[in-house]
Amino acid sequence: MIAVEFAKQTWRLRTYVGFSLAGLIPVVFAISFKANPPKGPGHEFFDLATGSGINLSITALTAVGSFLLIVVGSLFAGESISGEADWGTLRYLLVRPVNRHRLLGAKLLVAVVLAVAATAFVTVVGMLVGTAAFGWHPVVTPTGAVSQGSALGRMAVATLYVAWCQAAYVSFAFMLSTMTDRAFGAVAGGVGLGVVSQILNNIPALDSTSYVYPTHYLDAWHSLFLQSGQTQEMLRGLLVQVPYVVVFLAVGWWWFNRKDVTS
């Protein structure tokens, strides 16, 4: 079932578009920073993007996390079940018969793998084009420098962290996907949740509630490259996703198992 799902979902336009967008960002960054380098020493990772290939990767990962990955993650998850309904293949899978739990499990796994892979794609492309443009140097950080070897491990952790930060809206899009036959609606729902979270998070008057928004801790992984090495925020960032994931997936599962499939 899982192999079949990968065979169906991987080599298709949707996946190509998602990965192309994800890969395009670091390339665009590399070109624009090369052409127009940031002026003077800064204190943000954006200002240090030209420091090394890994620096560019850090910048790209920071940039995509706040919007593009919301779209790409929602695309993979929101299209999972509703896409089958749209094609008219859902009913045939269910009478094959494929157990509904197994179908959901396989669909979720494929969506998660694709979402994580898209995130990793940003990191890897960022490093490749960044190294080509700015060289293979130790990472320049606002508080010093990190050697390449050590930075690679930290980038791997950072990539997984950023991928996990999509969990809330990926789960939301997945839940909607079990409820509607319109893939677009489920994808838009996931994007909507991400965008609303971003907006609320940026309203100063709501600062006291910001710790509940799934996007609030999005950049907490920067601490991996700082001298202080505070990982508390990252831990909170990991935990804040959990209630969203549990609730959305539970509702999606419950709904789909009771559903009358008429599409």
Add this chain to the structure above:
Amino acid sequence: MPPAAPIAIENLTKRYAADVLAVDDLSLSVEPGSVFGLLGPNGAGKTTTMRMLVGLIRPTSGSIHLFDTLVRPGDPVLRRVGVLVESPGFVPHLSGRRNLELFWRAGGASLIDAHLDRALDIADLGTAIDRKVKTYSHGMRQRLGLAQALLGRPDLLVLDEPTTGLDPQQMREIRTVIRDLAADGTTVLLSSHLLAEVEQICDRVAVMNRGSLVAQGAVSDLVGATTTVYLEVDDPPAAVAVLGSARGVRRVTAEGRGLSLDLDGIPRTEVVERLVRAGIGVETITARHALEDAFIGLLGEHHR
């Protein structure tokens, strides 16, 4: 012990909202190796019945047994059933062949058990089988859908309007395929709103209207022994006089330029022969679909 009935439906009811009864207290059973027709106008509840039969939607009340197994969503007994419900559905960016392979493998079975070649023979798509499904015409999709239902040589086929949207030649081919499968022992449940189709390929028929069963029985019983024929001749009054007293003609009614006959045992050719011998020219002769009359009559009774 008699073999298990492929389908046994008892008091099946599906209520959508408080006042929408899609299927109302339906009971029927299908014998092994028979072709059973579910006949009714659009909206009669045929598709809803079929969806419940294969566990896609849950009955509000009543029960469905397939081969003596109470059907639940995703029940393993469905491995013995080939399904074409409403329209066929395929992954558009994959070829017809790939679609069938993935469909089969999704059920966790080996491709060897799929009898893919036999199904592909029936689909008869030629080289198009390796083209992406999104390039297929409606008829090609329908044939591929039938091939998909036939994968793994199922014991029971559930086909919802299998000939919809096909041209007459393709319809005939598919009907032949269905008859051949039944001859090999496959049980077939098919729905149709076409009386001629049911009359041609089904052994038994259940007529549905507004969710409930209006009539059920052997096609020959429902049709009855009489057949109705419509004639157009150059001299209707003379024809009425010739046929009115003839043996084997039960009733003659003048209808505009023509006349309608109820035949009781004599072939149509003999009717024409008698008229010609009496010097009356026959312009057209058409067999009326007897089931159509039965069908309309049954629905009419039900409305009252």
